[in-house]
Amino acid sequence: MLNIADTLHRWCTEQRPFALATIVDVTGSAPLPVGTSVAVDADGTAVGSISGGCVEGAVYELCQRVLEDRMAPQRARFGYSDEDAFAVGLTCGGELDVHVQRVDPAAQPHLAGALTQAANGQAAAVAQVVDGPAHLLGGLLTLDGDGRLSGTDLDPGTSRTVTGHAQALLRAGRTALSTCGGASVTCPEQLTVLVHVAATRPRLLIFGAIDFAAALAQAGRFLGYRVTVCDARPVFATTARFPHADEVVVDWPHRYLAQTAVDARTAICVLTHDPKFDIPLLRLALTLPVGYVGAMGSRRTHHERLRLLDEAGITAGQLAVMHSPIGLDLGARTPEETAVSITAEIIAHTNRTSGLPLSQRTGPIHRTPPRHDHHRPTRQDAAGRPAHGRSTAQPPVLPSRADDTGRVTVPAAGTDSARHSPPPSPYVSSPRHR
Numbered sequence: 001m002l003n004i005a006d007t008l009h010r011w012c013t014e015q016r017p018f019a020l021a022t023i024v025d026v027t028g029s030a031p032l033p034v035g036t037s038v039a040v041d042a043d044g045t046a047v048g049s050i051s052g053g054c055v056e057g058a059v060y061e062l063c064q065r066v067l068e069d070r071m072a073p074q075r076a077r078f079g080y081s082d083e084d085a086f087a088v089g090l091t092c093g094g095e096l097d098v099h100v101q102r103v104d105p106a107a108q109p110h111l112a113g114a115l116t117q118a119a120n121g122q123a124a125a126v127a128q129v130v131d132g133p134a135h136l137l138g139g140l141l142t143l144d145g146d147g148r149l150s151g152t153d154l155d156p157g158t159s160r161t162v163t164g165h166a167q168a169l170l171r172a173g174r175t176a177l178s179t180c181g182g183a184s185v186t187c188p189e190q191l192t193v194l195v196h197v198a199a200t201r202p203r204l205l206i207f208g209a210i211d212f213a214a215a216l217a218q219a220g221r222f223l224g225y226r227v228t229v230c231d232a233r234p235v236f237a238t239t240a241r242f243p244h245a246d247e248v249v250v251d252w253p254h255r256y257l258a259q260t261a262v263d264a265r266t267a268i269c270v271l272t273h274d275p276k277f278d279i280p281l282l283r284l285a286l287t288l289p290v291g292y293v294g295a296m297g298s299r300r301t302h303h304e305r306l307r308l309l310d311e312a313g314i315t316a317g318q319l320a321v322m323h324s325p326i327g328l329d330l331g332a333r334t335p336e337e338t339a340v341s342i343t344a345e346i347i348a349h350t351n352r353t354s355g356l357p358l359s360q361r362t363g364p365i366h367r368t369p370p371r372h373d374h375h376r377p378t379r380q381d382a383a384g385r386p387a388h389g390r391s392t393a394q395p396p397v398l399p400s401r402a403d404d405t406g407r408v409t410v411p412a413a414g415t416d417s418a419r420h421s422p423p424p425s426p427y428v429s430s431p432r433h434r
Contacts, residue, residue: 002035003036003048004038004048007047007048009112011105012111013112016041017042017067018042018102019041020039021038021039021098022099024130024192025097034177039063040060040064040067046060050096059098063100066101073102074100075130077096108140111140114143118198121201122198123170125169125196127194128140130192130194132190133191136191141159143166143170149163162180162193169197170199173202173265175197176194177193178193179192200226201226202266202267204269205260207268207281208231208272209229212338219339225267228249228260229245229247229249230248230256231272232251232277253280254281262290264290266288266292269326270296279305283314286318286322292346294327294346306324327341328344329341330344
């Protein structure tokens with residue numbers, strides 16, 4: 001739904017009813033993920049796409065019927081036709097479940113607020129009941145960036161349960177199906193809720209103001225990250241050298257990281273390969289609930305880094321999280337090629353895939369993310385960490401501080417870099433303190 005927030009916001013402002021068709025399940029290979037929507041208004045105007053063209057005509061006709069006849073929410077399944085590859089279906093071989101419902105903005109004024117936030121690039125979520133009792137099917141509730149709930153006809157217990165699931169996904173910045181209820185006094189009826197999430201841009205923190213960092217900042221910006229480049233040397237950390245970064249920070253890397261906001265979507269790339277910067281920075285980074293930590297360096301640098309981090313008290317489980325040497329084996333040599341290698345590894349790690357060539361894999365190309373089920377325990381390894389290496393605890397958000405006079409932040413739009421001498425090195429080899 002939020003992929004077409006601009007148009008839906010305008011239709012809500014104009015009190016224009018529309019039919020909303022949304023992908024709620026994917027089997028096999030499909031071009032677009034769960035949560036992608038198409039909308040059709042009473043004039044026949046359509047916006048959005050759910051299949052890249054394969055089934056748009058059939059979905060459009062179903063939307064018109066639901067809207068004109070004021071039908072109850074409908075579910076349709078589209079798959080590949082073996083008899084006729086050009087029949088209604090997905091030529092990529094996958095199958096889609098599409099939920100279609102009529103939306104009346106006049107009856108749901110709260111929806112416009114969430115769409116406004118999403119269209120303006122702010123965090124917002126819309127929870128849509130796509131499976132469950134008939135009287136709840138198609139229900140919508142909205143959450144703003146602060147997790148405040150608006151506009152629901154669900155009973156209080158069910159509302160609290162759905163809100164908790166939606167808040168968790170909003171914090172994670174992920175659109176997903178969530179199954180809840182069915183075994184609780186507070187939420188006795190089992191529901192499947194599709195939580196549409198519009199999240200702020202994830203962060204890419206690049207430490208080390210080198211030429212590789214400039215290429216990585218450009219690649220990260222292209223992928224939609226909010227990019228920060230940080231280095232303690234003001235002569236190198238300038239906006240002129242990093243025009244694609246959203247901000248350039250002059251500070252000791254570990255000190256900046258300790259004072260900036262991170263979450264489970266944050267990627268940290270350490271390109272300094274200098275122990276006086278690397279070790280304090282990685283010692284902190286490997287204890288934070290971030291999505292990715294990578295460090296540049298040769299094999300020799302990597303092994304020395306492991307030794308120093310071991311002496312600094314970093315556990316074997318924490319060291320296993322670090323991607324070092326950073327990047328996938330692409331034979332990269334130039335800064336631009338290296339940036340592709342690093343971002344490819346970040347993408348593969350984020351999506352929990354192998355990074356192998358598709359020609360060497362079998363099965364669907366587009367994989368379906370796991371359903372977010374709060375009643376299903378997460379499989380963990382012997383160390384108590386999730387099987388994929390991330391913490392199951394809710395990641396805290398580290399507050400930013402505005403009174404750190406030792407740090408100079410240079411906005412990306414600025415032309416002059418602030419200059420000051422970096423503070424003395426805090427790095428001192430510490431004894432093992434396990």
